[in-house]
Amino acid sequence: MNEFQRRLLDAVQNGAWIASVARQGRTIVDLDYYNYNTEIGPVASGASAQATIQIQSDSDFAIAFMSGVEVVNNTPTTNHYTLLQITDTGTGKTFFNAPTMFQLVMGTGGLPFYLPAPRVVAPNTNLQINVQNVSSAADATYYINLLGARIYYGN
Amino acid sequence: MPDVIRNFQRGLKKVTWPQDTLQVPQGYGRMPALDTMNSKVTRREYSTYVGGATGVTLNTPQLINIPIAKDGDFWISSIMGQTIQTFFVPNNIGYVVGRIQITDVMTQYRFFQPDLPWGAICREPNLAADASSLFLSNVIEPYCVQRGSALLVEITLTAAPFPAPWDIQIAFNGWKEYANASI
Numbered sequence: 001m002n003e004f005q006r007r008l009l010d011a012v013q014n015g016a017w018i019a020s021v022a023r024q025g026r027t028i029v030d031l032d033y034y035n036y037n038t039e040i041g042p043v044a045s046g047a048s049a050q051a052t053i054q055i056q057s058d059s060d061f062a063i064a065f066m067s068g069v070e071v072v073n074n075t076p077t078t079n080h081y082t083l084l085q086i087t088d089t090g091t092g093k094t095f096f097n098a099p100t101m102f103q104l105v106m107g108t109g110g111l112p113f114y115l116p117a118p119r120v121v122a123p124n125t126n127l128q129i130n131v132q133n134v135s136s137a138a139d140a141t142y143y144i145n146l147l148g149a150r151i152y153y154g155n
Numbered sequence: 156m157p158d159v160i161r162n163f164q165r166g167l168k169k170v171t172w173p174q175d176t177l178q179v180p181q182g183y184g185r186m187p188a189l190d191t192m193n194s195k196v197t198r199r200e201y202s203t204y205v206g207g208a209t210g211v212t213l214n215t216p217q218l219i220n221i222p223i224a225k226d227g228d229f230w231i232s233s234i235m236g237q238t239i240q241t242f243f244v245p246n247n248i249g250y251v252v253g254r255i256q257i258t259d260v261m262t263q264y265r266f267f268q269p270d271l272p273w274g275a276i277c278r279e280p281n282l283a284a285d286a287s288s289l290f291l292s293n294v295i296e297p298y299c300v301q302r303g304s305a306l307l308v309e310i311t312l313t314a315a316p317f318p319a320p321w322d323i324q325i326a327f328n329g330w331k332e333y334a335n336a337s338i
Contacts, residue, residue: 020199063201081322096326097224100205104235104326115201116232116297117330 029154041141053127059150068106068144081135090125207324219308227331236325253312261304
């Protein structure tokens with residue numbers, strides 16, 4: 001690690017964002033921007049489907065943004081009614097208290113949803129993503145991105 | 156180590172883990188340095204609370220009760236809502252007009268005094284493809300709803316360019332704060 005990287009890591013580790021997600025007593029040796037994503041579908045009108053995102057074993061993943069798009073008839077659209085739920089299977093906790101309209105938590109018009117606070121997922125954890133295509137209009141395919149930082153610990 | 160970082164570290168409040176019913180696993184999380192008033196906060200993470208109503212018609216007040224879980228306080232950062240036609244058929248019609256009131260059930264704190272039209276607190280995204288009414292409001296200062304409380308949302312739709320009934324969903328985005336680590 002060169003001097004610049006070392007000083008940058010020192011500064012980042014003492015920032016409020018990292019302080020809220022870092023593990024106590026552990027030394028952060030690197031941070032990487034990363035994007036976990038998945039595709040679900042096509043999901044028939046009225047049906048449900050799920051996909052799993054596996055978090056890699058070498059780092060925590062702190063989610064900072066979520067973004068997604070619904071594609072109907074090969075066209076991205078916001079004119080669709082979809083319910084979404086994300087479950088951290090490691091802790092059993094869900095991201096939302098109840099299945100939520102896709103556009104309320106996945107951004108819209110190309111703009112991501114900015115999480116008010118980071119959400120950390122432990123290594124080797126599966127995130128289960130459930131979608132329900134409530135709309136009676138057409139089948140839909142969903143693309144979901146979780147953007148954030150991978151946090152590597154040295155001990 | 157630069158002095159600014161050394162001095163910052165000296166100013167950080169030491170955390171004493173709660174020694175009551177829950178045992179905090181070794182090395183689990185770290186209290187953020189932001190909150191020095193509440194020394195029992197052990198974890199903070201994003202969450203969204205949602206509530207909805209179906210079959211909403213004009214000039215009919217709708218009550219949406221959203222209970223807050225007992226495992227952590229919830230800080231509201233922004234409020235988003237969406238209406239969509241009950242028949243779930245895509246349409247390109249504009250926004251719905253109505254009034255809204257939000258009450259913290261435990262403290263009886265009302266967010267608006269009196270009820271506000273949506274237009275006064277919300278911003279309608281200017282998206283050509285947006286069919287349903289999507290409103291967004293950023294809370295100027297995050298508002299804390301205590302664990303075990305509930306949010307009561309009263310919505311009355313007063314006009315709409317497309318016929319009733321509608322489904323409504325309102326989402327409160329923010330973060331949960333845990334006083335004891337969840338296991």
